[in-house]
Amino acid sequence: MNILSINQHVYIRRSDGRIHEGVIVKLDSSRNNIVTVEWQEGQAIRGKELPLISIVKQNPQIFKATANGANIGVVPPSVVVTATPRNNVVLMKIERMRLERERRSKRNNETRMLRQLYVDEDLDNTNWEFARMLRLYRLQTEFPPVGNAPRSTLKKNQIVVCVRKRPINSKEINQHELDVVSVPNRELLLVHAPRKHLDLTKFLEHHSFRFDHTFDEQSSNAQVYERTVRPLVHHIFDGGMATCFAYGQTGSGKTHTMEGEFTDKKQNSRDGIYALAAAEVFEHLQQPSYSHFELRVSCSFFELYGPRVYDLLGLGKPQLRVLEDGKQRVQVVNLIEEKVANTDEVLHLLELGNSVRTSGQTSANAKSSRSHAVFQIVLRSGDKVHGKISLIDLAGNERGVDNCCISRESRFEGSEINKSLLALKECIRALGRQSAHLPFRSSKLTQVLRDSFIGGKKVRTCMIAMISPGSHSVENTLNTLRYADRVKELTTQPFANSSTQSADPVLEQNRSLSDINSTSN
Numbered sequence: 001m002n003i004l005s006i007n008q009h010v011y012i013r014r015s016d017g018r019i020h021e022g023v024i025v026k027l028d029s030s031r032n033n034i035v036t037v038e039w040q041e042g043q044a045i046r047g048k049e050l051p052l053i054s055i056v057k058q059n060p061q062i063f064k065a066t067a068n069g070a071n072i073g074v075v076p077p078s079v080v081v082t083a084t085p086r087n088n089v090v091l092m093k094i095e096r097m098r099l100e101r102e103r104r105s106k107r108n109n110e111t112r113m114l115r116q117l118y119v120d121e122d123l124d125n126t127n128w129e130f131a132r133m134l135r136l137y138r139l140q141t142e143f144p145p146v147g148n149a150p151r152s153t154l155k156k157n158q159i160v161v162c163v164r165k166r167p168i169n170s171k172e173i174n175q176h177e178l179d180v181v182s183v184p185n186r187e188l189l190l191v192h193a194p195r196k197h198l199d200l201t202k203f204l205e206h207h208s209f210r211f212d213h214t215f216d217e218q219s220s221n222a223q224v225y226e227r228t229v230r231p232l233v234h235h236i237f238d239g240g241m242a243t244c245f246a247y248g249q250t251g252s253g254k255t256h257t258m259e260g261e262f263t264d265k266k267q268n269s270r271d272g273i274y275a276l277a278a279a280e281v282f283e284h285l286q287q288p289s290y291s292h293f294e295l296r297v298s299c300s301f302f303e304l305y306g307p308r309v310y311d312l313l314g315l316g317k318p319q320l321r322v323l324e325d326g327k328q329r330v331q332v333v334n335l336i337e338e339k340v341a342n343t344d345e346v347l348h349l350l351e352l353g354n355s356v357r358t359s360g361q362t363s364a365n366a367k368s369s370r371s372h373a374v375f376q377i378v379l380r381s382g383d384k385v386h387g388k389i390s391l392i393d394l395a396g397n398e399r400g401v402d403n404c405c406i407s408r409e410s411r412f413e414g415s416e417i418n419k420s421l422l423a424l425k426e427c428i429r430a431l432g433r434q435s436a437h438l439p440f441r442s443s444k445l446t447q448v449l450r451d452s453f454i455g456g457k458k459v460r461t462c463m464i465a466m467i468s469p470g471s472h473s474v475e476n477t478l479n480t481l482r483y484a485d486r487v488k489e490l491t492t493q494p495f496a497n498s499s500t501q502s503a504d505p506v507l508e509q510n511r512s513l514s515d516i517n518s519t520s521n
């Protein structure tokens with residue numbers, strides 16, 4: 001073996017008779033003197049392991065040259081590869097490096113694609129494990145179709161509870177928040193809460209809820225209106241009282257839904273539920289079946305800030321007194337009830353009122369409504385109230401722990417808001433139970449809305465719970481859904497909401513499916 005060396009040029013004959021000039025790249029005496037030779041064929045580098053004896057036979061010139069001190073070797077009959085030997089070695093090394101580079105980049109691309117599949121092209125996302133679990137859960141879980149409850153029952157329900165999920169916003173995306181709410185169909189809603197075990201392993205806790213209607217992030221205000229407030233407008237023409245509450249965490253979309261989209265620092269009142277309801281009222285007025293009532297439309301707009309009531313249509317936003325007479329009739333003294341003849345006049349009133357509404361900054365929303373805004377459309381036949389709809393944009397509900405970093409005044413505001421929301425829940429529940437006792441005196445909000453809770457079958461209520469989809473809001477989202485759930489619980493017995501949790505994705509899937517199945521039975 002000492003005659004041959006690495007990088008030495010040799011000729012080899014292939015089985016098809018062609019002869020190539022190659023380079024020795026490996027000499028292995030431990031394996032019966034095996035010699036590895038590489039050569040170039042077109043653009044490709046090829047290699048072969050050959051026994052030493054075969055190399056000796058095919059390259060007699062090497063051995064003659066060694067014996068005589070000069071290379072008098074026999075030139076092979078035809079040489080396929082004609083590159084100069086020195087160039088060949090360099091080329092081969094470059095080629096080998098290129099192939100290695102290509103292999104590495106292919107491997108990296110594969111890894112990148114795999115992560116993108118799970119993490120939405122966001123490779124820096126520290127939540128990527130949760131994102132992966134979520135993606136898998138959503139891919140693997142089959143949701144049952146909507147339950148068999150006929151849709152017409154929704155129209156007849158005295159209390160309707162719906163949930164609307166708003167789209168994840170750019171602030172949440174920049175903070176690498178995940179969208180942890182799924183709306184698989186128009187009744188179901190799932191919250192996937194990211195959790196950690198004591199040993200810090202991560203898992204998702206799935207909670208499923210069922211409501212009269214669930215709206216996903218694609219839903220428009222008009223679609224929400226269609227399912228929620230439209231039946232109530234029809235109801236007041238039939239002589240009923242109706243109330244619709246927008247409930248939810250600050251920044252979850254209550255004002256967006258009730259008062260319209262907020263673009264370029266301006267509220268576009270035209271597409272909010274207030275305006276859509278007003279337009280429907282004027283459309284209905286044209287119908288001959290109501291002409292004999294000689295109905296006239298008027299609006300009032302006021303806010304409740306803590307225990308105080310302010311008229312949003314009055315000059316300088318005057319504070320109003322709330323009085324109750326001997327027959328428990330509640331009057332907001334001197335509340336302006338403006339007569340309106342068309343939707344544009346209503347929009348004008350809304351703009352006037354919104355411009356003076358109390359707002360503040362919360363941990364979740366820089367321009368947060370800190371008051372409950374009550375917009376009422378009253379139908380009068382002569383002096384008598386024929387029907388009335390109250391549309392209420394409630395102040396944001398916040399958990400105490402979210403308020404730790406804000407001022408004392410804001411914390412006080414928060415506790416007042418939560419107190420009135422608790423009272424509201426109790427009143428709606430009492431209405432659902434047809435209870436003789438209505439705890440309406442426990443807050444100013446329920447006191448001024450008393451006539452929306454009494455009146456038996458003539459009274460109808462709709463609650464739209466708004467939720468933020470971001471993972472940082474998950475506790476507030478669960479709070480909102482539990483609140484809405486408590487309101488609904490007593491009104492539709494067949495639906496029992498529930499929650500599940502599990503660390504094992506397969507178990508999670510099966511359990512939550514059985515959970516969903518059980519709720520739909």
Ligand SMILES: Nc1ncnc2c1ncn2[C@@H]1O[C@H](COP(=O)(O)OP(=O)(O)OP(=O)(O)O)[C@@H](O)[C@H]1O
Binds near residue numbers: 249262367395397466
């Ligand atoms: N469905 C939606 N589609 C698009 N953007 C939305 C939606 N819901 C809310 N938003 C946006 O989210 C932000 C917060 O919404 P909004 O002010 O309506 O929240 P809120 O619940 O009224 O908060 P607060 O109780 O603090 O007043 C706004 O910029 C709004 O435009």
